[in-house]
Amino acid sequence: MIYEGKKKIWSDYQKDIPDDHFFYVRSCIRQSFFPASEQKFLEICNQRLDKDFFETEKHTSCGGIAFHSDAIPIETSLVIYARQFSLMNEFGYKNFVCSCITSFGLYCEALEMWREHPDLEAKTREILWDTCKREFTKPEYLVHTSDMIYKYRKQIAALAKYKLINNKTGKALKVVEHIGCHYNKIFPSKSVGGAEYPYVLAGMIESWGGEIIDYPERRHCCGFGFRQYLVKADRGYSLSNTHKKFESMEPYHPDFIIANCPGCTYFMDRWQYVISEMEHKAYGEYGYGIPVLTYEEVAGLVMGYNPWDLGLQMHQVNCEPLLDKMGIEYKAKDKYKGLNNKNIGKPALTPYLK
Amino acid sequence: MGKLYDKLKADSRLGDGLKSCINCGICTAICPAAEFYDYDPRVIMDKVQSKDDKIIEELLKGEQIWYCGQCMSCKTRCPRGNAPGVVIQVLRKISIEEGYFVESEKGRQQYAINKMMYHNLTTYGYSIYPRTFKYSMHPECGPVWEWIENNLEDVYARNGANLDKEGPGALRKIPQESMEEFRRIFDATGATKELNHITKCSMEVAEKMGLNEEEYFNMVFNETKKDHLNH
Amino acid sequence: MNNNRNILIIGGGPAGLEAAIQLQKLDYNVIVVEKSDHLGGHLAEWDRLFPDGIEAKEVLDKLLNNLVGVKYFLNTDINSINLLDNCYNAILSNGITILAKAVLIASGFELFKAERKQEFGYGVYNHVISNADLEAYFKNGKDSRVVESPSRIGFVHCVGSRDEKIGNIHCSKVCCVTAVKQACEIKEKFPNAEVFCFYIDLRMFGRGYEDLYLKAQQEYGIRFIRGRVSEVAENIKNELIIKAEDTLSGKPIQVTLDLLVLMSGIACSTGSEKLGEMLSLSKKEDGFFECKDSIYSQQLSNKKGIYYAGTCTGPKTLPDTFHEARSAAMAINMYMNKE
Numbered sequence: 065m066i067y068e069g070k071k072k073i074w075s076d077y078q079k080d081i082p083d084d085h086f087f088y089v090r091s092c093i094r095q096s097f098f099p100a101s102e103q104k105f106l107e108i109c110n111q112r113l114d115k116d117f118f119e120t121e122k123h124t125s126c127g128g129i130a131f132h133s134d135a136i137p138i139e140t141s142l143v144i145y146a147r148q149f150s151l152m153n154e155f156g157y158k159n160f161v162c163s164c165i166t167s168f169g170l171y172c173e174a175l176e177m178w179r180e181h182p183d184l185e186a187k188t189r190e191i192l193w194d195t196c197k198r199e200f201t202k203p204e205y206l207v208h209t210s211d212m213i214y215k216y217r218k219q220i221a222a223l224a225k226y227k228l229i230n231n232k233t234g235k236a237l238k239v240v241e242h243i244g245c246h247y248n249k250i251f252p253s254k255s256v257g258g259a260e261y262p263y264v265l266a267g268m269i270e271s272w273g274g275e276i277i278d279y280p281e282r283r284h285c286c287g288f289g290f291r292q293y294l295v296k297a298d299r300g301y302s303l304s305n306t307h308k309k310f311e312s313m314e315p316y317h318p319d320f321i322i323a324n325c326p327g328c329t330y331f332m333d334r335w336q337y338v339i340s341e342m343e344h345k346a347y348g349e350y351g352y353g354i355p356v357l358t359y360e361e362v363a364g365l366v367m368g369y370n371p372w373d374l375g376l377q378m379h380q381v382n383c384e385p386l387l388d389k390m391g392i393e394y395k396a397k398d399k400y401k402g403l404n405n406k407n408i409g410k411p412a413l414t415p416y417l418k
Numbered sequence: 419m420g421k422l423y424d425k426l427k428a429d430s431r432l433g434d435g436l437k438s439c440i441n442c443g444i445c446t447a448i449c450p451a452a453e454f455y456d457y458d459p460r461v462i463m464d465k466v467q468s469k470d471d472k473i474i475e476e477l478l479k480g481e482q483i484w485y486c487g488q489c490m491s492c493k494t495r496c497p498r499g500n501a502p503g504v505v506i507q508v509l510r511k512i513s514i515e516e517g518y519f520v521e522s523e524k525g526r527q528q529y530a531i532n533k534m535m536y537h538n539l540t541t542y543g544y545s546i547y548p549r550t551f552k553y554s555m556h557p558e559c560g561p562v563w564e565w566i567e568n569n570l571e572d573v574y575a576r577n578g579a580n581l582d583k584e585g586p587g588a589l590r591k592i593p594q595e596s597m598e599e600f601r602r603i604f605d606a607t608g609a610t611k612e613l614n615h616i617t618k619c620s621m622e623v624a625e626k627m628g629l630n631e632e633e634y635f636n637m638v639f640n641e642t643k644k645d646h647l648n649h
Numbered sequence: 650m651n652n653n654r655n656i657l658i659i660g661g662g663p664a665g666l667e668a669a670i671q672l673q674k675l676d677y678n679v680i681v682v683e684k685s686d687h688l689g690g691h692l693a694e695w696d697r698l699f700p701d702g703i704e705a706k707e708v709l710d711k712l713l714n715n716l717v718g719v720k721y722f723l724n725t726d727i728n729s730i731n732l733l734d735n736c737y738n739a740i741l742s743n744g745i746t747i748l749a750k751a752v753l754i755a756s757g758f759e760l761f762k763a764e765r766k767q768e769f770g771y772g773v774y775n776h777v778i779s780n781a782d783l784e785a786y787f788k789n790g791k792d793s794r795v796v797e798s799p800s801r802i803g804f805v806h807c808v809g810s811r812d813e814k815i816g817n818i819h820c821s822k823v824c825c826v827t828a829v830k831q832a833c834e835i836k837e838k839f840p841n842a843e844v845f846c847f848y849i850d851l852r853m854f855g856r857g858y859e860d861l862y863l864k865a866q867q868e869y870g871i872r873f874i875r876g877r878v879s880e881v882a883e884n885i886k887n888e889l890i891i892k893a894e895d896t897l898s899g900k901p902i903q904v905t906l907d908l909l910v911l912m913s914g915i916a917c918s919t920g921s922e923k924l925g926e927m928l929s930l931s932k933k934e935d936g937f938f939e940c941k942d943s944i945y946s947q948q949l950s951n952k953k954g955i956y957y958a959g960t961c962t963g964p965k966t967l968p969d970t971f972h973e974a975r976s977a978a979m980a981i982n983m984y985m986n987k988e
Contacts, residue, residue, distance in 0.1 A: 095589045121593060125545045127545060133535065138511075144600070259494045259767075283882075284450065295639055300454075301455070301487065377562075378566065412565075443896040448901075497812040
C-alpha cells in the first residue's frame with residue numbers, strides 16, 4: 065500500500081463544505097437505533113463548537129427507505145424533498161444537512177433530476193403548491209452530517225481528552241471505515257475523497273490518532289438492500305453481504321468499525337450477533353464482536369463523553385473492549401440504567417457473543 | 419418497440435439509466451446481488467435494450483428484477499454512464515402498475531412492504547418507528563432490542579430522544595398540520611393509489627390461494643419456496 | 650521569401666523523423682523541434698514491437714542513422730507561432746526564430762495516466778503496473794513492483810479508453826494487440842505463470858495480429874476472459890484481487906493475482922493543446938486534431954501550409970505513422986514547388 069498514492073486521489077475530491085448555519089433533518093434509522101448520536105451531533109456542533117444547526121419539528125422522513133423498496137413512486141419522493149426544502153426556506157436557511165446517507169443520495173439525485181428534466185421540477189412545484197400551499201428554492205449547499213464532523217475534526221481533536229490509541233501498547237487503533245454506498249457511489253464528486261478512496265471518515269480517524277486499514281471488501285455494500293431487509297424472507301441477502309465483509313476484514317484484526325450510514329452501522333452491529341448464533345463465531349478478540357460506531361459516537365468518546373450518554377448501550381455488540389483499550393473510564397453498572405439512575409433491567413445475554 | 423417498452427421509456431429515469439450498453443459486464447462484476455442471487459444486471463440491461471415487449475414482459479413477471487439491493491455500485495463503474503440500479507426502479511414500477519408483480523415470489527412481497535411503509539409514513543411521518551418495529555418480526559435485532567422494546571419510554575428518554583412528544587427531537591410527534599400536508603402529498607402523487615392497487619392485486623391472489631389477509635401477509639413476509647441463489 | 654527552403658517539423662518522434670528524412674533527401678532545410686531530451690518519441694521507450702517482435706531499437710536506429718543533415722533541437726518548446734505574410738514565424742524556447750512556409754505537426758500522443766482510473770489502484774497497490782512500465786521492465790529487467798516469480802498475472806484492457814467516466818470515449822486501437830504481445834512475452838519470462846487477459850472486444854485488426862492471438866492461445870496458453878475489470882483490491886498478503894464478470898458464462902468472478910498490468914490508452918499530447926490554440930487548429934471531440942478530410946486527406950489540415958503526420962490525429966500503428974510521414978512529406982514538397 066503506497067499511502068502517497070491515496071493522498072493524491074483524496075486531493076482530487078475536495079468538497080466545498082460551508083462552516084456554519086445549517087438546516088438539519090433527521091434519519092429514521094438513527095432516530096430509532098442511534099438517537100443519542102443525533103442528539104450529540106447537535107450538542108457538539110451547537111454547544112461545544114458554537115455553531116448554528118437548526119431543526120424544526122415540522123420536518124418528516126424523506127421516505128427514502130420506502131422509495132428504494134418501491135413502496136412510493138418517484139413523484140411522491142420529489143414533493144417530499146421539495147417540502148423539506150420549503151421548510152428550510154421558511155426558517156431562513158440556505159445550507160441543508162441531512163442525517164441519513166440514503167437521504168443524502170436522494171436529495172442529490174432530486175437536484176440532478178430537476179436540473180436535467182425541468183418539466184419534472186415544474187410538476188413538483190405544482191403539486192407542492194396544490195397540497196401544501198408551499199414554494200421552495202433549492203439549497204445552496206447540500207451536505208451530510210458526516211461531512212460536518214469531518215469539517216470540524218481538527219477542532220474536535222483540539223477538545224479531545226482521549227486519542228484513538230491503545231492505552232497499553234501506545235499504538236494507533238486499527239480502524240475499519242465503512243462508507244454508505246449512497247454517499248459516494250452515485251455522485252462521487254459530491255463526496256469527500258470520491259468513490260474509491262473516500263476520506264470523510266478516514267480524515268476523522270487520522271485526526272484523532274487512529275490508523276485506517278484497507279481490506280479487500282472495503283467498498284462492498286453492507287447489503288441493506290431495502291426490500292432485502294424489510295421482508296424477513298430476504299434477510300439472508302443482507303446477512304451474506306455483511307458476512308463477506310467481516311470475513312475479509314478479519315485477518316487485519318480491526319479494533320473497531322466506524323460507519324457514516326445509519327443502515328450500515330445497524331447491520332454491521334446486528335449481523336455479528338446473528339453470525340454468532342449461526343456459526344458460533346465472533347470477529348473480535350476473546351469472544352467479543354468488533355464494536356461498530358457512528359462518527360458522533362467516536363467523536364464523543366474522543367471528547368470524553370460518558371459512553372452511556374452516547375447510546376453505546378443500544379448496540380448489540382458490546383463496546384467495552386474498545387473503551388478499555390482507549391483507557392476510557394466508565395461505570396459498568398450504569399450501562400442499562402434509565403434517567404436518574406432508574407433500574408430498567410437489562411438485555412438477555414448472547415451466549416456466543418460476549 | 420411495443421407498449422411495455424413505451425411505458426418504460428415514458429419514465430425519464432429509463433433514459434438516464436440506460437443510454438446504450440456494450441455488455442462489458444462491469445456492472446455484474448461489482449454487483450452484490452449478482453454474487454449471491456441468480457442475477458445478472460448486464461443481461462437485464464441487454465433485455466431492456468432489445469425493446470422487445472415479449473422479453474420485457476417476461477422480465478416484469480419474473481424474479482430477476484427484485485434481486486437488486488439498490489446500492490448503485492453499478493452506476494459508479496459503468497463506462498457508458500448507465501445505471502442498472504435506476505433501470506431496475508423503472509422495471510419494478512411498471513411491473514407493479516401492470517399487476518405483473520404478483521406472478522413472482524419476490525414481487526408478491528411488495529404487499530407486505532407497502533403495507534408496513536405506508537402505515538409508518540402516513541401515521542407517524544417516519545419510515546421506521548420503534549413501536550411498529552416488533553422484536554417478534556425482527557429477531558435478528560437481538561436481545562438488546564427486546565430490552566429496548568420492553569422499556570421504550572425509559573430508553574429513549576435516556577438517549578436524548580423526544581418520543582411522541584411535541585417540539586423538535588428524535589421520534590417527536592410531528593405536528594398535525596405537517597402530517598396533513600404529508601398525507602395530501604401521498605394522495606396527490608399516487609402513493610395511496612399504488613397502495614390500493616397493490617392491495618387489490620394481492621388480495622385477488624390470496625383468494626385464489628385460499629388465504630385470508632393475515633395469512634397472505636405472513637406468507638409473503640416469511641416464506642421463500644423457490645431457489646433464488648447463484649450456484 | 651521565395652527561396653525559403655525551411656520546413657519546421659514539430660515533434661521528433663517516428664512521424665517527425667521519417668518526414669524529416671524524406672524532406673532532407675529532397676534538399677529542403679529541415680528543422681525538427683523536440684520538447685523532450687531525446688529523439689524517437691515513445692519508440693525509444695519500447696522493447697519489442699507487435700506483431701512479430703522486432704526490436705524497437707532496430708527501427709529507431711534506422712531512423713537516427715538516416716537523419717543525416719537534419720537539424721534538430723532537443724528540450725525545446727514552441728513559445729509562439731503565427732502566420733507572417735505567407736510564412737510561419739516560430740519563436741522557440743531557446744530564443745531562436747524560424748521562418749518556414751510549411752509546418753508539419755507531428756506532436757504525437759501521451760499515454761493515459763493510469764492512476765486516474767482510481768479503482769485499479771495504480772500508485773496505491775504495490776503490484777499494479779502499466780503497459781509502459783512493463784515495456785520498461787522488459788527492456789531494463791528491473792521493477793520492484795514485479796515479484797521474483799509471479800504465478801498469476803493479469804492484463805486489463807481499455808484503461809482510460811472507451812470510458813465516459815474518464816472523458817475518453819475513443820478506442821486507443823493498439824492496446825489489444827499490445828496486451829496479447831506482452832502476455833506472450835511475460836509468459837516467455839515466467840513459463841509457469843498463469844496469464845489472463847480481461848478484455849471486452851479483442852481488436853486484432855492488423856496483418857499478423859490474428860496469428861499472434863492464435864499463438865497466444867495455442868503456444869502460450871494465455872487465458873482470455875471477456876469481461877471488463879471493475880475493481881482491484883489488495884489482501885493481507887499483498888496479492889491483488891480483481892472483480893470482473895465472465896460475460897460468456899454469465900458469472901461474476903474474483904481472481905487473485907501477483908501482478909496486474911493496466912493497458913493505458915492513448916490521448917493527444919498536452920503540448921498539442923497550446924499548439925492548437927496558437928494556430929487555431931480544430932480538434933475533434935476525442936481531443937485529436939481534425940484533418941481536412943478523414944478518408945482522402947489525413948495529412949492535410951484546414952490551414953494552408955500546416956500538415957499532419959502520426960498520432961496527433963488519432964491512435965495508429967508505427968507502419969501507419971511512417972506511411973503518413975512520407976505522405977505528408979510529399980504533400981509539403983508539392984506545396985513548396987507551387988509557391
